[in-house]
Amino acid sequence: MTGRLAGKTAFITAAGQGIGRASAIAMAREGAKVIATDVNAKLLAALDGTPGITTQVLDVLDDAAVARTIAALPPLDVMFNCAGYVHHGSILDCTPEDWDFSFNLNARAMYVAIRAAVPKMLEKHQATGSWASIINMASIAGSIKGLPNRFVYGASKAAVVGLTKAVAADFVQKGIRCNAIAPGTVDTPSLADRINAYPDPVEARRMFVARQPMGRLAKAEEIAPVVVFLASDESAFATGNVYSVDGGMTI
DSSP, X not given: OOSTTTTOEEEXXXXXSHXXXXXXXXHXXXXXXXXXXXXXXXXXXXXXXXXXXXXXXXXXXXXXXXXXXXXXXXXXXXXXXXXXOXXXXXXXXXXXXHHHHHHIIIIIHHHHHHHHHHHHHHHHHHHHOOOEEEEEEOOHXXXXXXXXXXXXXXXXXXXXXXXXXXXXXXXXXXXXXXXXXXXXXXXXXXXXXXXXXXXXXXXXXXXXXXXXXXXXXXXXXXXXXXXXXXXXXXXXXXXXXXXXXXXXXXX
């Protein structure tokens, strides 16, 4: 198969819907062999049969399962850590349990996956000279801009940026690039769930749209091309960066 990612093996978390799903499809179309994982088997089933995509149920909060899964794979050329959780509320609304869950899913899960993948990435680089690309899901919230009622989400996504830059610095001469993407508000099923939890979902959606200077929400398919770019050799000189795809929220 030809394409910008031909010959590359890519691993994606939270691939069952939203940005993860759109990115899995986009990578496969560019020739990658994609291992699409998600905790929800029903969501993953919709990807079964898609050329270039193999699905696997995986709970990224299960450290041992993540380590076993990655150990069983060939050396990865691309890792896209997409799994995450958006907690609503200020510091006063954030319980210790909320803090732990948010950091475990938004940051610790990336640490576990990257730590499991890096040794074989290094071995492949030493053997073939090829470079691996790690892509982490950050957000403009916290890492770039403070948003109301995104206290622990923002804090955990800021941690993702620090993690990304640290990995990039440690392996910049050893064959591994590491970057992050920071979307604005994306119209995904998870956003729809949050909107529908408001007393007035119509007004809630209007407020989400109003904070986007372009006057609309992003589509997941508008984020996926940035993921493909960072996965491809077109971004070979890019590492340690955070790519905002936010419709002008941080102008």
